[in-house]
Amino acid sequence: MEALIRILNENILENNTCVEMNFCIDDDMEYKDCWFGKMLDKNNINKEIQYI
Numbered sequence: 389m390e391a392l393i394r395i396l397n398e399n400i401l402e403n404n405t406c407v408e409m410n411f412c413i414d415d416d417m418e419y420k421d422c423w424f425g426k427m428l429d430k431n432n433i434n435k436e437i438q439y440i
Contacts, residue, residue, distance in 0.1 A: 400436055
């Protein structure tokens with residue numbers, strides 16, 4: 389959990405980068421390939437977009 393929090397706290401605005409994570413939920417066919425992350429907003433470079 390500590391590593392996940394550290395990754396999600398990444399300052400993507402300062403580092404001009406993005407964060408994406410792929411994961412699955414064991415034994416659940418609907419959630420076998422999931423992802424979430426955050427990236428820079430192309431319309432506002434001073435803002436980040438979080439997506440699930």
